[in-house]
Amino acid sequence: xxxxxxxxxxxxxxxxxxxxxxxxxxxxxxxxxxxxxxxxxxxxxxxxxxxxxxxxxxxxxxxxxxxxxxxxxxxxxxxxxxxxxxxxxxxxxxxxxxxxxxxxxxxxxxxxxxxxxxxxxxxxxxxxxxxxxxxxxxxxxxxxxxxxxxxxxxxxxxxxxxxxxxxxxxxxxxxxxxxxxxxxxxxxxxxxxxxxxxxxxxxxxxxxxxxxxxxxxxxxxxxxxxxxxxxxxxxxxxxxxxxxxxxxxxxxxxxxxxxxxxxxxxxxxxxxxxxxxxxxxxxx
Numbered sequence: 001x002x003x004x005x006x007x008x009x010x011x012x013x014x015x016x017x018x019x020x021x022x023x024x025x026x027x028x029x030x031x032x033x034x035x036x037x038x039x040x041x042x043x044x045x046x047x048x049x050x051x052x053x054x055x056x057x058x059x060x061x062x063x064x065x066x067x068x069x070x071x072x073x074x075x076x077x078x079x080x081x082x083x084x085x086x087x088x089x090x091x092x093x094x095x096x097x098x099x100x101x102x103x104x105x106x107x108x109x110x111x112x113x114x115x116x117x118x119x120x121x122x123x124x125x126x127x128x129x130x131x132x133x134x135x136x137x138x139x140x141x142x143x144x145x146x147x148x149x150x151x152x153x154x155x156x157x158x159x160x161x162x163x164x165x166x167x168x169x170x171x172x173x174x175x176x177x178x179x180x181x182x183x184x185x186x187x188x189x190x191x192x193x194x195x196x197x198x199x200x201x202x203x204x205x206x207x208x209x210x211x212x213x214x215x216x217x218x219x220x221x222x223x224x225x226x227x228x229x230x231x232x233x234x235x236x237x238x239x240x241x242x243x244x245x246x247x248x249x250x251x252x253x254x255x256x257x258x259x260x261x262x263x264x265x266x267x268x269x270x271x272x273x274x275x276x277x278x279x280x281x282x283x284x
Contacts, residue, residue, distance in 0.1 A: 045084035069196025072168035226280035
């Protein structure tokens, strides 16, 4: 049925609109920035409950992204989503502009379609240690937890006491991209992942970390305390990358990840850290 006053949309119209979207902006890069900005989305899995078997079941979940730009979540073993993903990993993660005013369809949104895998530590003999899982070392798991704390500061308690585990969208098949009226296209998963490759900071990392820990320990304390409501005076910079810095409180051995809010190049490192300090001190 055609709506009166509207022309029929053809396949050629759709192709033209998608090509125009790609000419005017970088959709894959935009999706990465949206994932960094928001930190929560709508996870949809296929239900295993008999009455609604294979119907989509959706819920809001916080997430973090790893260095490859893949989102990962922390969910309980008893959750419906966990049972669903264990049976069928096909799923989606929808992110959208937070707190939109006016017409919500005029704002950006993206839907990542792919397969989630349960993360397990190499050498662990639990049920998750299968060919269908996502193997990591103990250090890599700790890094995932550190990044996730930036979204959910209480993540440690969930992971250690409530039988929660990480699941990662290891296979991103396609992304539906909508940046507003007429700015719509599909993004291939490989195209997105090629965009998320981080700038290597190895040649500036050591000197930058030593400088901050030798001359600006007060700044590290302020960033840590502002983000986590603490009053520590013994915080050091432990590591950094193109998306944020890693801090450690020497008193508690607590490690945290503080994102810049975007992916940066090496010549932006100094000003990005200064911005983190300014933002922290404005909130103390």
